[in-house]
Amino acid sequence: MEFIKNYNNNAALVKDDQGQEWIVTGKGVGFGLKPGMQVPEAKIERRFASEKDEEVEPDVVAGITPKAFEATDQIVKKMADEYQLSFTGYQYFALADHIDFAVKRTLDGGAAPDGMVAWEGAKLFAKEYRMAQEAVEIIEEVTHIEMAKSEAIYLMYHFINAESDGTKLQDTVRLAQYITGIVNIIQFQYGVTLDEGSFNYQRFVGHMRALMVRKIVGSKDTAELDPAILNLMEAKYPEEKETVDRIQTYLQNKAGWTLTPDDRVYLILHIWRVTHRDEEE
Numbered sequence: 001m002e003f004i005k006n007y008n009n010n011a012a013l014v015k016d017d018q019g020q021e022w023i024v025t026g027k028g029v030g031f032g033l034k035p036g037m038q039v040p041e042a043k044i045e046r047r048f049a050s051e052k053d054e055e056v057e058p059d060v061v062a063g064i065t066p067k068a069f070e071a072t073d074q075i076v077k078k079m080a081d082e083y084q085l086s087f088t089g090y091q092y093f094a095l096a097d098h099i100d101f102a103v104k105r106t107l108d109g110g111a112a113p114d115g116m117v118a119w120e121g122a123k124l125f126a127k128e129y130r131m132a133q134e135a136v137e138i139i140e141e142v143t144h145i146e147m148a149k150s151e152a153i154y155l156m157y158h159f160i161n162a163e164s165d166g167t168k169l170q171d172t173v174r175l176a177q178y179i180t181g182i183v184n185i186i187q188f189q190y191g192v193t194l195d196e197g198s199f200n201y202q203r204f205v206g207h208m209r210a211l212m213v214r215k216i217v218g219s220k221d222t223a224e225l226d227p228a229i230l231n232l233m234e235a236k237y238p239e240e241k242e243t244v245d246r247i248q249t250y251l252q253n254k255a256g257w258t259l260t261p262d263d264r265v266y267l268i269l270h271i272w273r274v275t276h277r278d279e280e281e
Contacts, residue, residue, distance in 0.1 A: 001022065001024065001038065001041070002015050002036060002037070002039070003034070003035060003036065003037045003038070003039050004021070004035055005030075005035065006031075007030070007061035007062060007093075008030075008061055009029075009030060010025055010026065010027055010028065010029060011023065011025045011029065011030070011061055011093075012024055012030030012039065014039050020049070022047045022048065022049060022089070023047070023049075023092070023093070024044045024045075024046065024047045024048075025045055025046045025069065025073070025092075026045035026046070028043060029043045029044060045073070046073060046076070046092075048087060048089030048090075048091075048092050049088060061093055061096075061097075063100070064093075064096050064097055067103070067143050068096050068103060069096055070142050071099050071138055071139045071143065072092065072096040074138050074142065075095070075099075075135045075138050076092060076095070078138065079159065079162075083127075085159065085162050085163065087162050088162075091158065091162050094158065095155075095158045098158065099155075102151050102155075103139070103143055103145060103147075106145055106146075106148070106151075122152075122156060123196050124183070124196075124205055126196070126202075128156045128159040128163070129152060129153070131156070131159045132151075132152040132153070132158075132159060135159075136149075157173050157176070160172045160175075174255075175209065175212045175213070175216070178208075178212060178251065178254060178255065181250055181254070182208060183205075185243065185247055185250060186271060186275065189243045189246065190239075190243075190275050192275060194274060194275070198274075200270075200273045203270065204270045204271070204273070204274045207266065207270050211263060215255070215257045224262055225265055227261055229265055230261045233268045233269070234268070237268050240267075240268040241268060243271050244259070244264050244267045244268055244271065247259070247267065248264075
């Protein structure tokens with residue numbers, strides 16, 4: 001690995017023989033090196049692909065404490081081993097920076113805001129919330145500091161982000177807020193409280209998440225279904241059609257997104273399932 005620049009003594013930007021840039025971490029990994037020099041492989045503990053559109057700010061990395069890096073390393077390893085979740089270099093340092101700030105805030109007597117919208121996000125993304133709770137336990141073990149329970153809610157977004165290709169952390173937070181809004185529309189429309197633990201609920205949330213990620217990253221919409229299918233579905237499921245109309249208005253107002261005919265067909269099906277299937281079972 002050829003050394004390019006230091007972020008701090010324990011993190012550096014390097015490139016391999018094919019010209020691919022990597023962010024590497026390890027104790028003293030970049031200490032005393034100049035551009036063009038070889039980085040000893042024995043000093044590299046972790047490596048992350050460096051994305052051109054996700055530039056890591058050196059000043060941010062330089063301010064992160066060794067304890068925050070230690071906790072981040074353990075968390076990233078645990079997520080890879082137990083959940084097969086991988087982080088880009090940018091995501092790794094965003095997580096480390098968050099942990100560093102959370103620890104400092106706790107030592108200063110502060111705590112993460114404990115809002116209702118945040119807790120709704122924890123319900124929507126139960127698996128990622130469990131990951132975040134495990135991450136908080138690691139942070140407490142490494143730093144010997146007791147963290148507020150609400151810290152897990154905000155750490156959760158880092159794990160959602162790592163699972164959502166092409167999205168930034170702020171997009172992930174926005175995505176969770178939009179899904180919460182859509183769930184509220186459905187519950188209001190049908191006068192029910194959806195079962196967050198049901199299979200159909202989780203399928204619905206997963207579908208909405210995938211749909212929004214496509215919108216966020218600008219994936220090209222391709223029509224796969226016969227246009228006549230939408231007319232048939234809307235005629236057969238008028239209440240679901242009205243709910244999808246409300247969702248379309250909500251997404252248009254919030255994000256400027258338009259649902260395609262295919263989007264509408266699949267949403268009608270998912271809404272019917274999440275509001276009826278569990279009753280039958």
